[in-house]
Amino acid sequence: MRSSGPVAETAGDDLTYRSGNMSRTILHDAALADGSSDSLRLGVSVAIADGRIESIGANDDIDHQGAEMIDAGGAVVVPGMVDCHSHLTMQGGSHWIARGDDPPPVLRQVARDNAKRLVQAGILWARDVGAPSTRLAVSAQATSMRMPAG
Numbered sequence: 001m002r003s004s005g006p007v008a009e010t011a012g013d014d015l016t017y018r019s020g021n022m023s024r025t026i027l028h029d030a031a032l033a034d035g036s037s038d039s040l041r042l043g044v045s046v047a048i049a050d051g052r053i054e055s056i057g058a059n060d061d062i063d064h065q066g067a068e069m070i071d072a073g074g075a076v077v078v079p080g081m082v083d084c085h086s087h088l089t090m091q092g093g094s095h096w097i098a099r100g101d102d103p104p105p106v107l108r109q110v111a112r113d114n115a116k117r118l119v120q121a122g123i124l125w126a127r128d129v130g131a132p133s134t135r136l137a138v139s140a141q142a143t144s145m146r147m148p149a150g
Contacts, residue, residue, distance in 0.1 A: 024049045026064055030072035032056065034079055046077060080124035087130040088114045100132040107132065 025048045032041040045062040047054040055062060088111040091099045102110075111128070118126050 022049050023051075024054070024067035026062060026067045026069050027072045027077065028062075028064075028069055029059055029074060030077040031074055032077050040076065042074070044077070078122055081122050083118060083123045083126040085129050086114075086118070086126045088118075088126060088128040089131045100130075 027046040027048070030044050030046060032044040032046075034041070043059050044056060045059045046056050047062050047067065089100070089107040090096050091102075091110050093099070100107075111131075115126065118124075
């Protein structure tokens, strides 16, 4: 039986796709800051297939066939970051500890607002280590918030 979706084939260590309805975009000629060295990797292309990173490599090493090309023009590309120690429910300011006693709906809204700020800064995952209640645990992925109702 044939698959109607994309088919993955391996050639050595590379994963390539053929046929199907897969959407591919190439960010061409970017500068990658991934923390693997103290300098940027220049002349990098990032291949994105159906919203997921497919491959990252030198401009000449990425297959451009059938992809929408976007000239990154040397713009810096940084992978989504993780904040392992945040206080999403806390509002800050001079009385920030006392604000932890605010009603749960207020704290949830503060957490949503703070999570949006993290996403705008490129932080896609955060762990709230100081929420005043376990019912206020927050997980931010991209711009979506998953929190208990009420």
